[in-house]
Amino acid sequence: MNSGKFQVLDEEINYDSQELNEHSINSANININNEDEANIIDTEYDQNNVDESINLRLINDKYDDEIGLSTDAETLQQAESLLPTHNNPPVKKSKRVYWADCARIFSMVAIILLHSSSFDCELRLKLKNDSSWIIICCFNCLTRFGVPMFVLLSGTFILDPSRNFSFKKLFKHNILRLATAFAFWSTVNAVLDIYLQKESPPLLSDEYMIQFFKKFFVGEEYLWFIFMIIGCYLIAPILRLFSDNVLLARYFLGLCVFFGSFIPTLNNFFAAYRYTEAKNELTVWTSRWHYHFTLEFVGYFVGGYHIMKYVNIRSYLIRFSLYLLCIIDVLVLTCLTIHVESPADFKGYSHHFRGTDTLTIAIYSVILFIFFQHEIGRISFSENIKKLITKISALTFGMYLSHMVIKNILVNFLHISQYEFLGMALHPVIGVPLLWIIITILSLLTSYGISLIPVLNKYII
Known part of the structure; x- marks a missing residue:
């Protein structure tokens, strides 16, 4: 860096x-x-x-x-x-800023656990009437802060209007690096997906190339993060214009909370508890706004810089109250999710209270960000620990890009998954944590190995 x-x-x-x-x-x-x-x-x-x-x-x-x-x-x-x-x-x-490095590492580890306790594992256990699906559901809910935390951290460092800015640097460095990383890992995922098909077409045949380009341009599901963060970077020059204006920034964040979190949460609540008429009325009402500017992740992007620079909570009582609120919020979103999915006739996957656009996840992510800023930021690390934190933090993007490829290889070639380890059957309550640890270690080593290769370490991780 x-x-x-x-x-x-x-x-x-x-x-x-x-x-x-x-x-x-x-x-x-x-x-x-x-x-x-x-x-x-x-x-x-x-x-x-x-x-x-x-x-x-x-x-x-x-x-x-x-x-x-x-x-x-x-x-x-x-x-x-x-x-x-x-x-x-x-x-x-x-x-x-070592607390930001720690937050980035913690978020990356959480994302790997999220994908290790994937919704298909939760659903599979539920359909088998195995009550341990609740444990997998808890893993899934507890780790939902990961991507919002990444976006909060990204905004922290790119929205400072006092930093030199040029469109040349924005496109040539920031966006180009993301584009080349997507191209490489989307290619890897596409080739691997086609190879793992039961009847894969001949290499470089017309059918093969059609499938490849379909998979390449859309990208594997987890690569959506790159499209989203590129979108944040594209709008960053505009956001920088008011990021140091406290009143305007808070006005903007208020709009984000209302339109980007509160309204979606209310809509999800009506959907989860089958208040169909109320949901339909709310959908009609929101559709008539044709309003999109403060939706999705832009609020996290602006909020990261604003909290970092303008929110310094000195009172231990206020901080403790916030952390207590965060714990209650996590318990609420987990219990509500379990409650929605508990009925036997519910065969799907509830995102109603654990989606990244919900108020519950927004509260969780922002308070956790404040915790790292105020509590982890007070820790005096030794020089050796600082070096280790710096090195691992630099590898987190590579870990994110490679961890799903590694999971795919482990599951399909080595028979290591939520349900087995080298062919030995495992219950997911044990298999999920084991898979999480293995993927974390291998993705860290993969990212480190690529970081040692000139050119590749600049453009694919």
Whole structure:
């Protein structure tokens, strides 16, 4: 991951420190050269702008200390004292946001468990009247924060308007890398899928090529993430225009919560409990809006940067209350999901309260993000642990891209699945965790191996 250079008043600043905005700093000049997943912050002062940057003034001290958005004269004095003089050359210092690395690693491991406890395993157990389907359902519900957390983290680093931005870099680096990664892994998945067919067509025949291109352009189901994140990157230049305007950002996030989470959750509730008339009326009402701008993952994308920069909850009581709310939320979404799927006549898979567009998953993901920011961010890691966290975090994208290929190979060639291990029968309650551990280790090793190969390590992971 590449780092950038920027001019800043305080060399101790990082992404979870208190806000020094226009009420606190009149002329601080910040420029960051961004990579889409960069967490490294390199601070360097520009001697030519020191005289302008030192013009600090305090306008208002009415921020709420409980949420950590206050500024005071002491803060400004400390910031000014850190400004270099012409007699003292600036010292370059690097800081890495390790809590974000930890959140990324934790989310990747959760996603692998989610796909190990897949809905078909849950459904298969349910159809056999095996009550252990509830355990698999719990695995599935508990890990649903994974993708939203990835999007929160992506927004954290790409929406900072003080970072240097160019369309050339957006398309040549960020989007090109995602496109080449999709092309490679979609090819691998397509070839493997065709090979595993009972009657696969001859290699390079017309039928083979038709099947290949169908599978290639659509991509394997889990590769939807790449299309989604490219969409977020495409709209990022617009979102950056107001990401540092607290009022506009919160207005936008309010729209996201209402249209992107509350309305879908209400619709799902009516569907789950078969309030057909109410669901139909709500569907008609929402369809007449023709409203799409704040739907799906854009709210997570904007929310990640906003929470990181403007939400610093100092009160332990408030943080504890949020974490308690998160636990209650997870229990509610899990219990509701189990309740909806329990009837014998329910033969499908309930996404009503565990879908990424639901209010329950939004609450879960955002509070977990805050937990990493405030609790994990307070931990002082040793240098060796920091290096390990940095290295594993850099491999998470490669783990995501390769883990379903590895699962497919394990299931079809080595007979390792939720139901067996090297041919020995296993109950899914044991098979799912075992499969999860094996896929996690192998995907990490695969990503690491590719990272050692020049060119490939830049374009396919």
